[in-house]
Amino acid sequence: MIIEKINGAGKVAKEVDAVVMRFVGDSGDGMQLTGTQFTDTSAMFGNDVATFPNYPSEIRAPQGSLYGVSGFQVHIGSVEISTPGDDLDLLVAMNPAALKTNISALKPGHMVIIDKDSFNEKNLEKAEYKSNPLEDGSLSNYKVIEVDMTSLTKEAVKGLTLDTKSIVRSKNMFALGMVYWMYNRDMNYTLDFFAKKFKYNPEVAESNARVLKAGYYYAETLELIPVAYKVAPSKMPKGTYRILNGNTATAWGFLAAAEKSGLELFLGSYPITPATDILHELVKHKHFGVKAFQAEDEIAGITSAIGAAFAGDLAITTTSGPGLALKSEAINLALMVELPLVIVDVQRGGPSTGLPTKTEQSDLLQALFGRNGESPVIVIAASTPADCFDYAYEAARLAVEFMTPVILLTDGYIANGSEPWKVKSINDMPVINVKKLDKSRESWHPYDRDVKTLARNWVIPGTKGFEHRIGGLEKDKITGNVSYNPENHEHMTHIRAEKVKGVENFIPELTADYAAEGDLLVVGWGGTFGSLHSAVKQMHNEGFKVGHAHFNYINPMPKNTLEVFSRFKKIVVCEINLGQLSFVLRSKYQGVEFHQYNKIQGLPFSVSDLVNQFKNILNS
Amino acid sequence: MEDTLTEKLTFKDFQSDQEVRWCPGCDDYVILRSMLKALPEMDVKKEDIVFISGIGCSSRFPYYVDCYGMHGIHGRAAAIASGVKLANNNLSVWMITGDGDSLAIGGNHFIHLLRRNLDINVILFNNEIYGLTKGQFSPTSVIGQKTKSSPYGNTQPPFQPGELAIGAQARFFARIGGNTPKEMSQLFIDAQKFKGTSLIEVMQNCVIFNDGCFTSITDKDVKEDQQIFLEHGKPMIFGKEHNKGLVLNGLKLEVVTIGENGITENDILVHDAKCEDPTLHQMLVRMSHPVAVGIIRSFEDLTFEERELELTKEVRKKSKFTKVDELFFSGDTYEVK
Numbered sequence: 013m014i015i016e017k018i019n020g021a022g023k024v025a026k027e028v029d030a031v032v033m034r035f036v037g038d039s040g041d042g043m044q045l046t047g048t049q050f051t052d053t054s055a056m057f058g059n060d061v062a063t064f065p066n067y068p069s070e071i072r073a074p075q076g077s078l079y080g081v082s083g084f085q086v087h088i089g090s091v092e093i094s095t096p097g098d099d100l101d102l103l104v105a106m107n108p109a110a111l112k113t114n115i116s117a118l119k120p121g122h123m124v125i126i127d128k129d130s131f132n133e134k135n136l137e138k139a140e141y142k143s144n145p146l147e148d149g150s151l152s153n154y155k156v157i158e159v160d161m162t163s164l165t166k167e168a169v170k171g172l173t174l175d176t177k178s179i180v181r182s183k184n185m186f187a188l189g190m191v192y193w194m195y196n197r198d199m200n201y202t203l204d205f206f207a208k209k210f211k212y213n214p215e216v217a218e219s220n221a222r223v224l225k226a227g228y229y230y231a232e233t234l235e236l237i238p239v240a241y242k243v244a245p246s247k248m249p250k251g252t253y254r255i256l257n258g259n260t261a262t263a264w265g266f267l268a269a270a271e272k273s274g275l276e277l278f279l280g281s282y283p284i285t286p287a288t289d290i291l292h293e294l295v296k297h298k299h300f301g302v303k304a305f306q307a308e309d310e311i312a313g314i315t316s317a318i319g320a321a322f323a324g325d326l327a328i329t330t331t332s333g334p335g336l337a338l339k340s341e342a343i344n345l346a347l348m349v350e351l352p353l354v355i356v357d358v359q360r361g362g363p364s365t366g367l368p369t370k371t372e373q374s375d376l377l378q379a380l381f382g383r384n385g386e387s388p389v390i391v392i393a394a395s396t397p398a399d400c401f402d403y404a405y406e407a408a409r410l411a412v413e414f415m416t417p418v419i420l421l422t423d424g425y426i427a428n429g430s431e432p433w434k435v436k437s438i439n440d441m442p443v444i445n446v447k448k449l450d451k452s453r454e455s456w457h458p459y460d461r462d463v464k465t466l467a468r469n470w471v472i473p474g475t476k477g478f479e480h481r482i483g484g485l486e487k488d489k490i491t492g493n494v495s496y497n498p499e500n501h502e503h504m505t506h507i508r509a510e511k512v513k514g515v516e517n518f519i520p521e522l523t524a525d526y527a528a529e530g531d532l533l534v535v536g537w538g539g540t541f542g543s544l545h546s547a548v549k550q551m552h553n554e555g556f557k558v559g560h561a562h563f564n565y566i567n568p569m570p571k572n573t574l575e576v577f578s579r580f581k582k583i584v585v586c587e588i589n590l591g592q593l594s595f596v597l598r599s600k601y602q603g604v605e606f607h608q609y610n611k612i613q614g615l616p617f618s619v620s621d622l623v624n625q626f627k628n629i630l631n632s
Numbered sequence: 633m634e635d636t637l638t639e640k641l642t643f644k645d646f647q648s649d650q651e652v653r654w655c656p657g658c659d660d661y662v663i664l665r666s667m668l669k670a671l672p673e674m675d676v677k678k679e680d681i682v683f684i685s686g687i688g689c690s691s692r693f694p695y696y697v698d699c700y701g702m703h704g705i706h707g708r709a710a711a712i713a714s715g716v717k718l719a720n721n722n723l724s725v726w727m728i729t730g731d732g733d734s735l736a737i738g739g740n741h742f743i744h745l746l747r748r749n750l751d752i753n754v755i756l757f758n759n760e761i762y763g764l765t766k767g768q769f770s771p772t773s774v775i776g777q778k779t780k781s782s783p784y785g786n787t788q789p790p791f792q793p794g795e796l797a798i799g800a801q802a803r804f805f806a807r808i809g810g811n812t813p814k815e816m817s818q819l820f821i822d823a824q825k826f827k828g829t830s831l832i833e834v835m836q837n838c839v840i841f842n843d844g845c846f847t848s849i850t851d852k853d854v855k856e857d858q859q860i861f862l863e864h865g866k867p868m869i870f871g872k873e874h875n876k877g878l879v880l881n882g883l884k885l886e887v888v889t890i891g892e893n894g895i896t897e898n899d900i901l902v903h904d905a906k907c908e909d910p911t912l913h914q915m916l917v918r919m920s921h922p923v924a925v926g927i928i929r930s931f932e933d934l935t936f937e938e939r940e941l942e943l944t945k946e947v948r949k950k951s952k953f954t955k956v957d958e959l960f961f962s963g964d965t966y967e968v969k
Contacts, residue, residue, distance in 0.1 A: 056966045254965045267956045278719055280711075297959075298944045299951035303718050308744040312711035315704065315741075319684065319715025322702055323723065327715070345705050435965060437957050473700035473716070473723050476679040481648070481695050483703025484687075493650060494695065 030089030032097030037106030039082040042184040047084025058245025064096030076138035090244040094542035108139035129162035168226035189227025257430040258397040263293035265404025273444035278320035287358035310338035324472035352411035370614025371425035374589040388512040395541035398433040415467040458492035466511035522570040530557030533580035537563035547622035659810030670820035684713040686733035690757035707738025710745040743800035748936040759838040767841035794917035804830035809850035862926040864905040
């Protein structure tokens with residue numbers, strides 16, 4: 013039985029540009045799958061989409077607990093979508109804990125769909141509700157749709173021989189079916205998905221299909237839920253698209269770089285949240301000759317990659333903050349022996365174990381400075397799920413062309429979030445110039461350098477006549493032999509710094525979007541692109557002279573950085589940390605005043621908060 | 633490695649131009665010379681040989697051999713070497729390490745290398761002391777040993793490298809005194825021939841910080857009575873008079889004298905290095921009188937890289953992808969018109 017309690021606005025069907033919804037339930041309720049299915053189906057329908065999975069670090073936290081709530085937020089639109097959205101137009105809550113922890117994000121007057129069956133005394137107690145929110149009037153600002161979802165799910169699969177646990181587990185598909193009908197989405201994509209996924213378990217495929225349809229027809233036949241919103245297909249550039257999350261995009265960027273450069277890809281890695289999915293993706297691709305090696309620890313992950321780089325592979329290692337700390341000594345070895353290596357840091361909340369499943373940008377200073385000695389490393393950052401592809405590729409290109417380690421920073425937010433990717437062919441990707449030397453020369457030394465890039469040659473074992481030794485001790489500037497000579501050490505220290513600095517001549521300039529000059533420049537880096545872009549766009553549309561400059565190249569920075577800064581009256585640096593880029597900018601560009609906006613809650617920026625902050629800064 | 637060598641290389645061809653900087657009288661010189669003598673006998677091209685080391689006195693070794701080499705960071709030689717081998721299976725990869733490098737800071741990589749069984753040859757220079765940091769006890773230092781960091785005597789019980797290694801599933805373990813170059817050279821050649829991780833422990837004297845630590849085993853005068861040189865398929869006989877032998881008494885190895893108490897050569901155990909069951913190998917490794925040297929264990933098994941290559945072949949056969957574009961444009965793509 014559905015009881016509708018309608019309060020405030022939102023009964024009449026209307027066409028809107030975009031809708032934000034969130035599916036929340038227990039960490040075993042399949043909310044990630046539900047969200048992914050809705051996302052993919054909407055993308056196929058032609059919407060632009062952005063997603064934000066938000067889940068606890070426990071795999072199966074105690075049922076019904078507040079900290080065990082897992083959520084998946086998706087933003088779909090007929091317009092450009094850059095973030096998973098702030099406030100919700102629709103909430104689907106599978107139990108009291110999920111309702112309690114998420115209801116505040118729902119816009120007043122908007123709809124929350126609830127599995128009424130789960131609102132029993134035990135679950136209410138676990139969610140620390142003193143009274144039942146379905147009865148005490150505390151939800152009077154929202155449009156509450158109570159559905160006996162568990163019982164209806166059981167009803168739908170009557171006749172199948174599945175156990176109760178498996179049946180109840182598919183109640184998420186009932187909710188998905190309802191939402192499909194509400195937004196007029198086709199069920200076929202998900203039905204095909206079941207058929208494929210449960211190919212060898214047709215009973216499970218059948219039960220999921222039945223429950224999905226039951227939810228869909230339930231919403232339709234009873235006509236108790238109005239089709240509140242229609243979201244038309246968006247006007248994206250023509251082409252072939254697919255939905256891609258940041259970790260897969262990162263893995264694919266490396267696949268592309270390996271094929272383009274003609275090198276074999278070697279990954280040395282140790283599982284760590286939220287970076288492990290890159291390992292999961294690359295181990296699948298043995299057919300491309302990918303050597304994905306799950307090592308015994310973080311240090312073996314990177315040092316095996318250094319060995320593979322010495323032997324001539326395109327070598328990478330993937331990790332998150334705590335793992336980057338463990339790899340720092342080895343990063344310096346790669347820097348000293350001048351071998352190409354990419355270190356991917358999918359940042360998460362720190363310090364220490366911190367918030368493994370939540371996002372943060374707090375490894376920037378570690379990436380730049382967290383090593384012994386003078387240790388210049390190229391540091392770049394991806395800014396959206398899909399452009400992880402481009403920056404992984406770019407990291408590989410820079411590592412190989414400059415014969416040096418490159419740290420690629422992504423974060424949990426863009427690594428797990430997904431968006432449409434206009435599929436790229438490797439024919440569209442820039443050339444990667446490999447520095448391998450394999451023909452004998454009259455005079456050759458291991459530390460001879462290219463005059464333009466200052467990169468040394470890459471001579472791999474197996475090359476006759478070029479046998480040489482490298483190592484972590486200071487090298488003679490030409491022969492590469494161990495040298496304790498004072499002047500040589502100073503020379504080599506400068507050369508290593510100049511080589512990395514010189515990369516600025518091979519990277520794109522910094523641009524300011526929406527305004528080339530004006531009252532306020534919003535500065536960010538990495539995964540905050542979507543939120544900053546949306547906030548600046550909104551203010552631009554309101555007539556403010558606000559520009560957005562976003563750093564993907566952090567060491568070195570684009571050469572025109574100061575020039576861009578000088579065209580704005582005020583500058584605000586926005587980061588999901590306490591001000592690490594601000595710290596760097598202040599030391600590099602003394603005399604420039606930088607305002608800061610920082611948030612450090614394990615969550616991305618909200619666009620409305622950003623807009624308020626920017627307006628305050630403009631008014632101050 | 634596939635085509636035969638046209639020119640026979642010599643000791644000198646493998647000597648690098650770098651001045652060797654170990655302390656005068658160090659056994660490391662013996663190990664280096666034994667290696668330089670062995671390398672031309674291995675039927676491997678010079679450019680296909682790679683030496684990887686960690687940190688410590690022993691780890692300077694790669695600088696002195698004119699092959700490819702990397703002097704790595706402390707404890708990580710096993711992981712670096714694994715990367716080299718996985719990247720290029722054709723290479724002959726040697727790992728040079730010490731008791732601190734592999735049994736303390738690099739213990740994790742060491743056991744996992746042995747477990748995985750990559751075809752890498754490991755030479756463990758065991759001098760029961762930290763030399764390069766000037767004399768602290770190591771994981772193989774004996775109880776009571778006085779060092780700079782144990783002035784009143786070491787209280788940490790030592791590892792027996794072979795016991796640890798076999799426990800970590802080492803397929804090949806050999807041990808040799810640091811003063812027996814001829815046998816050592818031969819062991820290096822045998823290690824190269826063996827497919828899988830071969831570990832050779834050298835009982836290496838440190839003249840400065842732990843001088844004489846193996847004298848009671850390795851000195852010329854006592855060697856024959858204190859060591860038993862094991863050879864696969866041969867009876868376990870040793871001694872100056874060649875009349876001592878090993879027998880099993882219950883679950884213990886026991887030394888007997890041939891000709892006494894009715895013991896004949898037929899009663900003596902015959903060494904089976906190649907058997908999979910490591911029980912007897914472990915007993916031989918732990919034995920303190922006599923100390924077992926030579927190849928104690930040499931069990932042929934699939935290597936990690938063989939398993940990987942085989943799997944890759946299978947996956948390739950079944951896969952529909954040969955180019956990344958095929959992957960990118962496959963599956964759930966959709967068109968925006």
